[in-house]
Amino acid sequence: MPASSTDAYITDFAEFVQASPSSYHAAAEVARRLEAAGFARLDERDEWPAGGRHVVVRDGAVIAWAAPEGAGPATPYRIVGAHTDSPSFKLKPRATSSSEGLLQAGVEVYGGPLLNSWLDRELELAGRIVTDDGGEHLVRTGPMLRIPQLAIHLDREVNKGLTLDKQRHLQPIWGAGGDGEILGELAASAGVPAEHVVGHDVLVADTQAPARFGLDGALFASGRMDNLSSVYAGLMALLGAPNDAEHISVLAAFDHEELGSESRSGASGPFLDDVLVRIGAGLGAGDVERRRAFAASWVVSSDAGHAVHPNYPDRHDPANRPVLGGGPLLKLNANQRYASDAAGAGFWAAVCRQAGVPSQPFVSNNSIPCGTTIGPLTATRLGIRTVDVGVPLLSMHSARELAHVDDLAALGAAMAAFLTPEV
Template sequence: MPHASTDDYVSDFADFLRASPTSYHAAAEVARRLETAGFERLDERDAWPETPGRRVVVRDGAVIAWIQPEGATPTTPFNILGAHTDSPAFKLKPNPSTSAAGLVQANVEVYGGPLLNSWLDRELELAGRIATFDGTEHLVRTGALLRIPQLAIHLDRDANSGLALDKQRHVQPIWGAGAAGDILRVLADDAGVGRDDIAGFDVLTATVQPPERFGRDDVLFAAGRLDNLSSVFAGLVGLLDAAAAPAPASAHISVLAAFDHEELGSESRSGAAGPFLEDVLARVSSGLGATADDRRRAFADSLLVSSDAGHAVHPNFIEKHDPVNRPVLGGGVLLKLNANQRYATDAVGQAAWQAVCKRAGVDTQEFVSNNTVPCGTTIGPISATRLGIRTVDVGVPLLSMHSARELAHVDDLAALGRAAAGFLAGR
């Protein structure tokens, strides 16, 4: 693994998080780091090279990168680590500038399923992309700009008995006082374009508080967007490791696939339910001279590791978890199972992943839901259904999932990086 220690890994991960307030920034940062390491950036509109090499392509807030080794054939299988770049937040609506009671506000809607109360009384920034009339995209981020103020306890004496937030009335952030303001002008200034040049925007809120290590021996790690940049970063580290120490020629093609819009159900052109990964794999296979039958044979021998954060047992709500399988922070990488295929893991995939972790010296722990608390799902079942590739669901355990700031153990973060490196390098 490129990082010499857990401390190095977590420090670099914190830098990655700071550079990635939105899916668009995360995809750009993955591509930037890979290009720095010698990966070739491709454009989907161009013809792609058929020769061996290391390549990366970005589609909106998603990014796919791969290593095609010397000696790859039309039936060479793929080792794919899948993750997602988006996280719950608030997204600017059209006509985003509004005001009330002498305060300037932003008009937002809920993106995904955030823990609404966790976003109260935090300084937030706006980040994302704007598109100008000439078709150019610009990444933007404002720094600390907004806050969603909570109602004082004096005005709601029952707040501590059960806070109920209306998604329209109670979560519109403030960003100024007095005369009406223009958020789009702020974004235009950040991008270095004229206010009237903005033709469209995908802009969300993000917390500005930096990642933080704390607790006894500094083993706890808090930050926004651990779900699921913990997996994106692990896959990035794994692919860089595979590039530095490649697997034997033609053993497999290593792939990192980081999708957008998982928090919305993945149904978009850059989501796991869309054609992005299938398009890339088809183009890589075609470059190797593969027929449709060759591609099916390659897929039948491939493995997709769907890596997404999961739940550690909450010490204050133990009854919400399975009474027997109780993964904990610091206990190792999660292996996620569900009888109703909300996770795609089966026995064969489970065995394959356990072998990867054993070789990497990484502990694993099973996660399964309490029968009365249905679990969410991941890109795993979606990708398995679309591609027919055997898929296993894994991830790091978290507390406070979908909070504005989530909580992990540093050993679990680094362990996922080691496992991803072993998987993508074929070790």
């Protein structure tokens, strides 16, 4: 991509990340941008119109689609799949405690974060609260918390190996003295009385802004690139989806992937199937037409993958060595932890060729267990051909991950080509 295009992509992506400190904020930001571009927001409790461009939010997940003019009951789908959540810490029900004159927040580990990366950083709380009238309110506090590391003078052996107890060592501090309540701070950020708050889904997020750095500004550091990098690429592609395509373009950004996806808004839940059934029904599809449409459809499951770490080269496959700046990954696994197969590899190669971007294969070292994505889950639930891809990262699951700007922009170009095919 031209440098100017990459610069614009990275600048806007950074703004998207900053607007998305939680899965709930990410889903809301996707919906906000789509509505500003003319997509109509739908409620699952209402009847839906046939065709058109629409978006629906379910908790921290969002699905949006653009049906072309002339779409019919057997029109196939092209679906970008991603997830909105990232490893972090979640606020416990009784969230405030005090010790040694300091106010602390009670948190529970969410997913699999690199725990040490969250130490000594200015953190915020972000998510949603529910009030006794049934209302849901997005909340974020801005810089408010910190998990201070023990000074080396009190642990002289710490540089030989840091061990963190998840219960004792990771409770953030947020005040000195006083009798404050975290829920009161959250309620105030939403402009509601604290006594009306009856529930919350609130997580911890790093507040440091994304930044370009390094030679020629080629490196990009940010929180939550796993997996907002894919959500953003799919969003931009959907915004540019043509009205005369021969498929229905879909972005499906699920929640709870970092926990295994088993929820009403996760990829193992019914959300995508619910939406596709209703889209098809609006176009006159019965069960047979729906299955015909699925048989001609594709899912690109996009989630971040690992670049070779120069300080730990032995942790990677000796022959397949994806690098930062080498292009998006095609993710492969013999045990179907990723859904890619030979047909998917050929399809992804054609997409990248159309986009004019490189691609590189990723496969795990046999001695190190492979992670998984929403790809196999979606393929299993729907039977749609699926290929797993994503940007290469260093420091995955850190509070602050590392990517190459060219890879981020190339993923966006590939997603645009996927939803605007030449073949």
